[in-house]
Structure formats: structure tokens, C-alpha cells
Amino acid sequence: MKSFLEGVINRNKYMCELGKVADYIPGLSTANKNHLGICIIDTSGEIVIAGDADVKFTLQSISKPLTLMLALLDQGEKYVFSKVGMEPSGDAFNSIRKLETGRMRKPFNPMINAGAIEVCSMIKGKNSAEKFERVLNFIKLISGNNNLKVNEDIYKGEKETGNKNRSMAYFLKGEGLISGDVEDVLDVYFKQCSIEVTAIDLAKIGLFLARGGVLENGDRVVSEHIATIAKTLMTTCGMYDGSGEFAIKVGVPSKSGVGGGILSVVPGKMGIGVFGPSLDLKGNSIGGIAVLEEIAENFKFSIFN
Numbered sequence: 591m592k593s594f595l596e597g598v599i600n601r602n603k604y605m606c607e608l609g610k611v612a613d614y615i616p617g618l619s620t621a622n623k624n625h626l627g628i629c630i631i632d633t634s635g636e637i638v639i640a641g642d643a644d645v646k647f648t649l650q651s652i653s654k655p656l657t658l659m660l661a662l663l664d665q666g667e668k669y670v671f672s673k674v675g676m677e678p679s680g681d682a683f684n685s686i687r688k689l690e691t692g693r694m695r696k697p698f699n700p701m702i703n704a705g706a707i708e709v710c711s712m713i714k715g716k717n718s719a720e721k722f723e724r725v726l727n728f729i730k731l732i733s734g735n736n737n738l739k740v741n742e743d744i745y746k747g748e749k750e751t752g753n754k755n756r757s758m759a760y761f762l763k764g765e766g767l768i769s770g771d772v773e774d775v776l777d778v779y780f781k782q783c784s785i786e787v788t789a790i791d792l793a794k795i796g797l798f799l800a801r802g803g804v805l806e807n808g809d810r811v812v813s814e815h816i817a818t819i820a821k822t823l824m825t826t827c828g829m830y831d832g833s834g835e836f837a838i839k840v841g842v843p844s845k846s847g848v849g850g851g852i853l854s855v856v857p858g859k860m861g862i863g864v865f866g867p868s869l870d871l872k873g874n875s876i877g878g879i880a881v882l883e884e885i886a887e888n889f890k891f892s893i894f895n
């Protein structure tokens with residue numbers, strides 16, 4: 591398996607040249623475009639890594655399904671989906687236009703920025719620091735990595751440049767969809783995007799979802815239903831406006847982030863973490879998608895088979 595994965599990385603590395611790293615903040619623009627790595631962990635606990643699997647990067651949008659699970663625990667499904675939809679938007683992750691023109695009058699889903707910011711407003715806690723602390727602790731728990739922390743430089747960049755996110759959040763506040771202080775809600779969002787992980791952490795989180803919300807030690811953290819909601823939204827919306835093509839070519843619940851990570855889940859079988867900061871036009875890891883396509887083809891693991 592290890593030599594197969596190393597071959598996959600080597601065969602797809604050229605793809606990294608075809609994309610470009612996120613450059614909206616300095617902390618992301620200095621990423622090495624040629625990094626490409628993968629970690630797979632199966633339900634027996636066997637870990638296989640290849641390429642740049644131990645390089646740190648920030649979660650960015652991969653945090654979205656994770657915070658969603660915590661919000662579902664905190665507020666319940668009915669409340670959460672009264673304020674955010676379950677439908678693919680077909681637009682870019684940071685698009686604003688359907689907030690006003692869409693028939694729903696709420697963000698289309700929790701995997702786009704507007705929906706994720708809305709979800710951040712639902713996390714319980716007496717102030718924004720406590721809310722974020724609960725998000726971080728939840729992600730530490732499901733990744734089994736107690737050392738996770740915020741990359742302060744990226745956080746600062748997100749906060750300084752996040753005016754589109756800020757405008758969406760104020761719009762949501764104006765619509766009565768966010769209660770409390772908007773900057774506090776945004777702070778939770780910017781911090782969760784800035785949590786540093788490796789492909790190995792992503793594979794562990796993937797395994798947690800593959801096991802339906804259960805840790806490797808058998809402890810249940812979220813109900814099977816909550817894990818299923820996260821996996822379903824990852825399948826329909828996790829790769830933004832590239833989700834349809836990805837579902838055909840790879841076919842497993844996945845979530846990408848502009849830091850270059852992709853979190854993938856083969857339900858009941860394995861968790862996969864991929865890292866490659868060179869992105870395609872939709873903001874998904876270009877090498878990471880190529881790697882997942884080859885693996886999916888080889889193992890025939892599409893959930894639609």
C-alpha cells in the first residue's frame with residue numbers, strides 16, 4: 591500500500607504546476623506549490639502515509655463540517671436548518687449574491703462561507719473565546735491530536751482581509767439570522783479557518799466520520815445521524831461548485847480548504863487526508879483531487895458504485 595501511494599503521489603505531482611496557491615494573505619501565499627501528500631487510516635487502525643503528509647497547513651473550509659457537527663450537538667437539527675439550508679449553491683464558496691436573491695432567504699448550505707459563518711453563531715459559549723475554545727476542543731477530540739492550535743499569522747491575515755466574509759455576516763445579522771455580536775461570530779470563523787493540521791490529522795477525522803461519529807477507542811462523540819448529515823453535505827457541497835464532477839470522479843464525502851487540504855471519508859472503511867496547496871480555479875487542491883481520482887479508480891470505493 592505504501593509503495594502504491596508513493597507511486598500515486600509521484601505520478602500526480604506534475605499537476606501541482608498547473609494550479610496556484612491561495613494568495614489573499616501572505617501566510618498562505620508562501621506555501622510550497624509542489625507539496626503533495628496523503629495519509630490513509632482504515633478501520634483496523636492501520637496508517638499509511640506518502641509524500642508531504644507531515645507538513646502543516648491550515649484547515650480553512652475543512653473546519654466547516656466540523657463546526658456544523660458541534661452546532662448540531664448544541665442546538666439540534668431543527669434549529670440549525672431553520673437558519674441555513676441544505677442545498678448546493680452552485681456558486682463559489684465566497685459568493686454573496688444568493689444571500690439576497692436566493693429563494694431561501696438564508697445561506698444555501700453550511701459548506702459555503704455565509705452558511706459556515708451562520709453556523710459559528712450557533713456555537714454555545716459565554717463569549718467568543720469560549721465558543722472558539724469549544725470548537726478547538728471538539729476538533730482536538732475527533733482528530734485525537736491534543737496539540738492542535740491556531741496559526742496566529744494566518745488568523746491575523748484572515749481577520750485583516752476578511753471583508754467579504756464580514757459583509758456577509760452583517761447581511762445575515764440584518765436579516766435577523768445572526769444573534770449577538772457580528773465581530774465575535776467572525777472571530778470564531780477566522781480562528782477555526784486558521785487551525786493548523788497535517789494530512790494525518792485529516793485522515794483521523796475522516797476515520798471518525800467513517801465510523802459514524804465514534805472515536806478509535808469506541809467512544810461515541812456525535813450521533814450516527816449527525817455524522818451522516820456532515821458526510822451528506824460534504825458529498826453534495828464539500829467541493830463547492832466542483833462537487834458534482836468530484837462526486838462522479840471520486841465519489842466519497844470530502845471537504846476541501848484553500849490551505850490545500852482535502853478531508854475524505856470512505857464510510858465504514860477509511861479516513862483519508864490529502865494535502866497539496868496548489869489550487870484549481872474553484873479553490874480545491876489540484877494535485878489532491880488528481881491523487882484521490884487515481885485512488886478511487888484503483889479501489890473502486892465510490893459510494894455510488
Ligand code: GLN
Nearest residue numbers: 650651683783847848873
Ligand atoms: N478563510 C477562507 C475564507 O473565508 C476559507 C475559504 C476556503 O477554504 N474555501 O475565504
